[in-house]
Amino acid sequence: MIPEKRDEKPSEDIISDYDAQSEALKLFFEKNIVRNYVSFWWLGLINNFHYCLVGSASDDISERFNVKELLGLLPCANAALNFVVRFINTFCTPRLSYNIRFIITGLQTLIGIALVCVSWPIGNSSGIAAYVIALIGVVFCGNASAYGESVSLAFMECFPALTVGSWSSGTGGSGVLSSLIYLGLRSAGLIFPYIFLLSTPFILVYWVCYYFMIRIPIVKGLPAALGFSALSVKGEDLHYEINSFHEPPLTKTEEYYRMITGGSNWWATSWGDIPRLTSDISAEEEDRNIGAFERLRRWWRRKGDVICEIHRHMFANYMNLAIVYVAEYASQYMAPYSFARKRYAESTNFWISNGYVILALCYQIGVLISRSSLYCVRIKKVWIITLIQLLNTGGWFAQAFLLFISSDDEATQSKLMFALFVWMIFVGLMGGASYVNVFHNVLDQIKNEETDMIISMENPSDEEIFRIKQLYKEKAELAMNIGALYQCLGITLGSVLDVFYAVFVLGDKIRNR
Template sequence: MGGCAGSQQRLSDSEGEVSAPELRPILLDRQGAHWKNVIGFWLLGLCNNFSYVVMLSAAHDILSHERTSGNKSHAVLLADILPTLVIKLLAPLGLHLLPYSPRVLVSGVCAAGSFILVAFSHSVGMSLCGVVFASISSGLGEVTFLSLTAFYPRAVISWWSSGTGAAGLLGALSYLGLTQAGLSPQHTLLSMLGIPTLLLASYFFLLTSPEPLDPRGEEEAERAARQPLMGSEAPEQQSKPDSSTNLSFQEKWTVFKGLLWYIIPLVLVYFAEYFINQGLFELLFFRNTSLSHAQQYRWYQMLYQAGVFASRSSLRCCHIRFTWVLALLQFFNLAFLLVDVWLSFLPNIYLVFVIVLYEGLLGGAAYVNTFHNIALETSDKHREFAMAATCISDTLGISLSGLLALPLHDFLCHLS
């Protein structure tokens, strides 16, 4: 009996020795799939916003060459915001009926179209069409890719957010660098047609299929700690994510009401943020520096984008659950800078540099933490819809700020 037991023990040990090497290829495959997915989402975030940033800069250049009035710049802003706003408003209602691949194709084609239209533009109308195409590409892409994160591990949300932050910084730097190196705006734009191609390649060739390789261990470990947005979350709803087509209107409305806890703070953060950017940046002018007015404005934009990139990449270091705090801090920034525009009490531009960098940090942190919290606190069944519905927050905040910031900017200019 002892020999038999010893044989069985050795057999069991030998089976364990054999099974470990057999598991290694599976683990390596999963690790490889993880890195392909997070890099893929980082590139998707970069490409989705990169085209938008570069094209807008070029459109403003072309409009200035056309010697257009200030009202035309307002037209650029409207062409920039309105198509994205319409897409994000309608997305939760019916966009999920269209498969992901056609949506990504449309987004890529619109991005390429925006480059081509602005590059060959000889009129304000054609330039504005390019702005509209870029807005459609960016809005449709953001809704699509954030909804797609519902079918992947939650880590991809942080990587997507980091990519979108990098787009603002790299987009502005690349356009500025290439034009200053001697390329014409037209050739600069045409040289960037590879960006939409990279977007399509990242989606169709880099991302893996989420179903066979999506590791569930992380989700099982965190599930007990979830505080769902919906109190009636049932265990059977927490399997793999389902398509939003299975949700009734009543379910969507219930989920949306729960999302307001995160939507409202993000709207407020972006309202205050873009009120500063659109209404106050040009008025924060210091004469006791070697920087010209245009150079000061460019430094404000660059530091803001650097702050956004840093905080959108910071989720692993810092997770903020109560995003209302970020909204309050951003409104304090707005009030402080508005008083300085009125009274000019700050002694030098470097204090404004610090505040603008801080403004970008708050805005980026609000974005990445909002979507991360929603991913944690919605059931798998509702996550795709929740991501699409929350996308409206930033665009709505920007639109509302534009309605107030532009008239205020003109009013303050008349006073000075």
């Protein structure tokens, strides 16, 4: 029998049934799991693609402008303003529409590509000036990756926790793909500006995946109850289809599931600012007529307790992530100094002549494997990874200084290169494992806190559930972005350590090898 459409509101006991609402949303995500996971995988891949492409091209860029000892400035530039853009996203523009934020991410990458390409012809007349322009372009590429990561991690908070595993796997794949593309096109005779230019279509794919491929739930009449209005999803008119003649009767979960439709971000997500909590609106009105310092003090009074609470629970995870990234980047950018390249300058051996790019590829292979491992292996004691990575760093610094894995014989050196390749894969494995497990630990703990809070309440109302979910959504976004800031700190310190070691410790060894 055809169900009768009615505009009447379901009973209040259904509206307040949090478990049924959560199960309905879970069914929606399960229905769209393949589409969403593939879309997030591509978002992660393209988000980090040009950041990783800079890593593969670093040796050629510094060689082109005859500043080999300053190669470490390229990863520094890649991370130079990452802290700033992450801070802006976390604290200055938390209400800006995600639609606009993803446009900003792509535009930054396009500007970076343009500047890197322009630097090549300028290098014919002034190497230092061209290198500075290339560094500015790299800053834009790095900013795009950092800003995009910060935005994506916050956006994913509204999706199932394992979504971060799909996105992280994509970020790992970006390193492998960028290294393979660079290695292949370089071997074919293309110079780095052409390779960067050919990568611009990836930005279009990035926008298509976010705006049209990801399916988000549009909850008819009850966006607040399921908490997804934190993304400012456009509401719909209240239309329920209750089948009173259905045998057996619909469960509460099924009734809620029928209230959910899917939509794409382009049409369903508002381009206006994300709605604020009433307390936030009142606070902003109070802050309008006071000075900047007083506004900052009041902001800390409102948010400081939350930030301190996050650090009490997450500080160990954050510090492990930062230390691992210091060690990871310090190890990775010792690679160009870890074999005597001038000795084999005229070598036709593929493994030696392309040694640095292959080492970059090996590092990215390790990252891809470990960032894709969340579904198979969970590591809660991340300090073990940190300790291993520190040992790796000590080994790579010793290799750059002593060249203990090296030979004067070209055939022997070719074989020894594979020892370096395997070692670099291991460095990537440790770095990727720390990244994915730390962020999963953070997100999982926040979600558990939210669930415990709601369960502890006796018959919570619709509005109470919405407010709790929105508060924890904001807490999760803040926690993920704080983690990204620690990651950025680690990258910056690791890159600075590389430059210091190359200039003041290795010194003439670099120029004479």
